[in-house]
Amino acid sequence: MASIKQVQITFDCANPERVARFWCEVLGYVVPPPPEGFATWDDFNQALPxxxxxxxxxxxxxxxxxxxxFFQRVPEGKVVKNRVHIDVRAGIGLVGEERLATLKAECERLVALGAVCERVMYADGENESCIVMQDIEGNEFCLD
Structure with a gap:
């Protein structure tokens, strides 16, 4: 049996394009080209029922x-904590004050995009600092 090497992460949300464009900014991702035969995603969208x-x-x-x-519209809003979340690895290889300063700077950038800073978890001798945040629809993620 072959092992799977690729995954897709799917978000349930109210406004798929808005949330997708937020995550493009967070991660440096891009919107792929529209399907063949369509000049833009708006053209494709208008062709749908x-x-x-x-x-x-x-x-x-x-x-x-x-x-x-992948972001899909669902009728219900988020009501409980995510069972899975994304760790945005902004502080890889950094420790102590340097790590915390880097995470706080990235936190400020993401808050300007519409994210919410929930709490800063400071280094405790066992774990390095991280920041718990929410995206523009309330999905939790961590700056790690």
């Missing part, structure tokens, strides 16, 4: 290394 319009959007890592992110 009304009930399917604005129901999904995606973004990809331009280097091809990271997973594709």
């Amino acid at each position: 009304p009930e399917q319009q604005d129901s999904a959007f995606a973004c990809v890592d331009p280097s091809g290394a990271g997973p594709r992110l």
Whole structure:
């Protein structure tokens, strides 16, 4: 049996394109080209039946290394903590005050994009600092 090497991360949300474009900014991802035969994603969207319009959007890592992110519209809002979350690895290899300063700077950038800073978890001798945040629809993620 062959092993799977690629994954896609799917978000349930109210506004797929808005959330996708937020994550493009967070991760440096891009919106892939529209399907063949369509000049733009808006053209593709308008060709869908009304009930399917604005129901999904995606973004990809331009280097091809990271997973594709897919955003799908769902009728219900988020009501409980995520069971899975994304760790945005902004402080790889950094420790102590240097790590914390880097994480706080990235936190400020993401807050300007609409994210919410939930709490800063300071280094405790066992774990390095990280920052718990929420994206523009309340999905938790960590700056790590």
